[in-house]
Amino acid sequence: MIGLQNATVSFGDRALFTHISFEVPVGRSMAVLGPNGRGKTTLLRALLGFQPLSGGTRKAPRVTGYVPQHGASQARMTGAEVVIMGRADRLGLFGQPQAQDRAAALEALSEIGANHLADLRYDRMSGGQRQMVLIARALATGSPALVFDEPTSALDLGNQARTLELLDGLRERRDRAILFTTHDPNHALAAADDVLMMMPGGQEVHGPVREMIEPARLSELYGVPMCWVDVDAPSGAQRQAIVPTFAGIEAAA
């Protein structure tokens, strides 16, 4: 289980959030939504212990798989070597990776369809390729908790779809607690059970996806009108997506 209990984080006299409480049990996935600068990354960092709390407590396993928003690095390492770093806890301070660690790293890359990145230099990869490697590194930890900071932000539409499928597939296994931030409420619909919204006014609300993702609440969250639209899925099934009303173009008469 991961979560915060009655937690507060402040920078100087600015409180990003106060007395926030939520939990994500193993087997569930939660999406965190909120406007730019509201504190989503800071909330994840607080949960992971990288950001001290001004009050309250955090609950997380000793090792949590974490995919940060920016994976910039000058390190001359291959994709596989970066993924092996996810095994650091098993290696110990001076431990050298063994064959089983390399096998676990390759398996994690394979799980997300990124085997081709194993031997490429990480510092020469595109932002999207690095993101895939960091997702594999998080999986290679073997942790029951996974935390993703905007996992689709650097990805093209094809890789976004694959990453959402991956997140949804991990959720469907019901063997990990998963938390991810996103700016797209449709990503919450696609891959989360629950949603935590950091509202612009300073309060936070959370609940099941179907209750939380609806036009009025999202209009308040982002300050733009939102509406449902029908989408034809490739299977022929009808789906609904939620979009800002500025989306689209006026149909030709």
Ligand SMILES: Nc1ncnc2c1ncn2[C@@H]1O[C@H](COP(=O)(O)OP(=O)(O)OP(=O)(O)O)[C@@H](O)[C@H]1O
């Ligand atoms: N160490 C720090 N010291 C002071 N202020 C900080 C620190 N870290 C973050 N902040 C501020 O806290 C606020 C929230 O930042 P954060 O990155 O958590 O927001 P966010 O919701 O993830 O934003 P975005 O959606 O733009 O990625 C920002 O105004 C940021 O400048």
